[in-house]
Amino acid sequence: MAGQVAIGSRSGLRSALPLLLPAYLWLTVAIFLPLSAMVFFSFMTELPLSGKAWAFTLDNYTAFFSQGLYLTLLLASLRLGLEVTLWCIVIGYPAAYVLAKVLKGRSREAIFLLVILPFWSNGLVRIFSWAMVLREGGILDTALNAVLPFKINIDLMYSYPAVIIGLVHSYVPYMVLTCYLTLQAIDDSLIEAGRSLGASRLQMLKRVIIPLSMPGLVAGAALIFVPVVGSFMEPRILGGRTGTFYGTVIEDQFVAVFNWPLGAALSFILLAVVLAILALAAPVLRRAA
Amino acid sequence: MAGVQVSNVSRSFGAHKALDDVSIDFADGGFYALLGPSGSGKTTLLRQIAGFDFPDSGRIAIGGESVERVPVEKRRIGMVFQNYALFPNMSVADNVAFGLSVRGEAKAVIAAEVQRALDLVQLGKLGGRRPHQLSGGQRQRVALARAIVTKPRVLLLDEPLGALDKALRVDMQIELKRIQREIGITTIFVTHDQEEALTMSDRIGILRDGRLVQEGPPEEIYDSPKSEFAATFLGDANILRGDSTGNGIRLADGTTIAAGAGVSLAAGTKASCAVRPERIRIATDAGSTVQANGNVLRGQVSKRIFAGNNSTYFVERDGQTLKVIVQNTGIERLAEGQDVMLSWSPESTVLIAAS
Numbered sequence: 001m002a003g004q005v006a007i008g009s010r011s012g013l014r015s016a017l018p019l020l021l022p023a024y025l026w027l028t029v030a031i032f033l034p035l036s037a038m039v040f041f042s043f044m045t046e047l048p049l050s051g052k053a054w055a056f057t058l059d060n061y062t063a064f065f066s067q068g069l070y071l072t073l074l075l076a077s078l079r080l081g082l083e084v085t086l087w088c089i090v091i092g093y094p095a096a097y098v099l100a101k102v103l104k105g106r107s108r109e110a111i112f113l114l115v116i117l118p119f120w121s122n123g124l125v126r127i128f129s130w131a132m133v134l135r136e137g138g139i140l141d142t143a144l145n146a147v148l149p150f151k152i153n154i155d156l157m158y159s160y161p162a163v164i165i166g167l168v169h170s171y172v173p174y175m176v177l178t179c180y181l182t183l184q185a186i187d188d189s190l191i192e193a194g195r196s197l198g199a200s201r202l203q204m205l206k207r208v209i210i211p212l213s214m215p216g217l218v219a220g221a222a223l224i225f226v227p228v229v230g231s232f233m234e235p236r237i238l239g240g241r242t243g244t245f246y247g248t249v250i251e252d253q254f255v256a257v258f259n260w261p262l263g264a265a266l267s268f269i270l271l272a273v274v275l276a277i278l279a280l281a282a283p284v285l286r287r288a289a
Numbered sequence: 290m291a292g293v294q295v296s297n298v299s300r301s302f303g304a305h306k307a308l309d310d311v312s313i314d315f316a317d318g319g320f321y322a323l324l325g326p327s328g329s330g331k332t333t334l335l336r337q338i339a340g341f342d343f344p345d346s347g348r349i350a351i352g353g354e355s356v357e358r359v360p361v362e363k364r365r366i367g368m369v370f371q372n373y374a375l376f377p378n379m380s381v382a383d384n385v386a387f388g389l390s391v392r393g394e395a396k397a398v399i400a401a402e403v404q405r406a407l408d409l410v411q412l413g414k415l416g417g418r419r420p421h422q423l424s425g426g427q428r429q430r431v432a433l434a435r436a437i438v439t440k441p442r443v444l445l446l447d448e449p450l451g452a453l454d455k456a457l458r459v460d461m462q463i464e465l466k467r468i469q470r471e472i473g474i475t476t477i478f479v480t481h482d483q484e485e486a487l488t489m490s491d492r493i494g495i496l497r498d499g500r501l502v503q504e505g506p507p508e509e510i511y512d513s514p515k516s517e518f519a520a521t522f523l524g525d526a527n528i529l530r531g532d533s534t535g536n537g538i539r540l541a542d543g544t545t546i547a548a549g550a551g552v553s554l555a556a557g558t559k560a561s562c563a564v565r566p567e568r569i570r571i572a573t574d575a576g577s578t579v580q581a582n583g584n585v586l587r588g589q590v591s592k593r594i595f596a597g598n599n600s601t602y603f604v605e606r607d608g609q610t611l612k613v614i615v616q617n618t619g620i621e622r623l624a625e626g627q628d629v630m631l632s633w634s635p636e637s638t639v640l641i642a643a644s
Contacts (some may be wrong), residue, residue, distance in 0.1 A: 002405065002486075044605075062572075090575060118552075122553055187372065187374065189370045189371075189372055189374040190362070190374050190376060192341055192368075192370070192374070193368065193370060193374035193375075193376075193435075194387070194391075195360075195361045195362045195434075196339060196341075196361050196367070196368040196445075197360070197362075197388035197435070197436075197439060198362050198363075198365070198388055198389050198392055199362060199387070199388075199391040200391070203391045207376075207387070207391075208376055208378070209379040212377065212378055227478065228427065
């Protein structure tokens, strides 16, 4: 019996191979090869393309530990990732709940479209529109001063809150979508059963709805946290001088300083740290879910 | 424990009248079935009693207290859903404990009550399992234990046996009835299965298009249906249509059918007579005895369906097919195509005014 099953699954794999091959070829060419090259670079003194002499070294990695700045920036980036993820939960989860459980039919489609609209707009356009809104004399400043009887100065541009606002705007759709999917899968009769047993809405949320939608929250958090920790575009444009984060330093190594080996090493340290965090969080999150 | 009074309740969804002036008195401690085809409003009525939805007009009282504007979480009802609606993220014991724990009962009290409820549904040892590890019948029992552990005033069941297979359904019918008797709780039970309604309930209410068609004990509705719909929906019935003769009808070919004494109608109006298939005797034309002033019709067997302990004969007569069910006592078997005589007593005939 067991042998038959094994043969069956092997022949299944063989027939599935033509279907899998394009995806794996593409992944190999587009991700694995460049990534391997980057691993290689991260152990070099100089970029071989520059024509200078080069040698293998661990200096790029030790640089991270010898200079406190990198660690400080990494911690700042991790905090940024955490804050943006939390704001995305605070903003995205209630929206996902309303989409999944309150709205029906046409109004749901319309609101859904508004949520995923940021996906369809260019990232740079999105960030520069925020710049227009947030700067002094910008849209927010002008609008508030037009309404309020007293004069206030709103100049969020080039500040930490501006970076948070821009990043939350870019990433909140991920949270809405992943939570929407798990919330929609919760049978309405579960909520009715809870209410018939005398549970208040808050008790239902705490004991049934949040636990059952935990997979969506976790998936959304992972989808947001990882790219935000390495983000550089939003911090650079909206944060100005306050917008120096781990991601912007890596970008500098590649774009401004042309120290690719250091940039690559810093990237892999970030990757290792993020993977370690996710691995540590996994058992806790699995239990919660 | 308390009775439930539904008085003149109406509820519309847009232009659709889901409930149209329905009044039913559910007696304290009774087992009541709401029976009807899909779209008849039976589930809508149950949801009004539960408090998931509020009526447009009319009054609902539980234990004499008006509740028609009280939300479900404050009504102290127990409800069992068609798909059981067990919380998948909790163990069986935590599911049952839910109603007590949201109320803030002490842990020791909860544990004791949960164990008692699980014992009552004969699942005392499965408290640690997750719902997905249980069979359909066991989930049903957990849902029931969860609904009654809070000592609700009324137990509401929304097609609770619909998802079970036939053999398990019969077991659960007996089980449900036993538990209901043991705790003596007023129970209202929605079903589209007429057999379930007949075997389980003390009283049945038949709904159609949002209106209560007929209401009473199962035997009364079965023996004296007041409409063709009630006659055909609860059990099988042959409907013969004609003109009223007062206490019977005259068919188009002049044959008269006498009905039982219960109903009389003005002569000459359109009326019909209902006869249950098992009340009709079927025999070959020759040599059969006809009871004095019994009803007699002649026809031809068009089809016979053998079902083990009984056979169903379809008899063609004047363009109409009549159904006759005969116990297979092994005495006679009638062939298809044979001319036969059908006879039954006036007492087995119910006169119904044309609707």
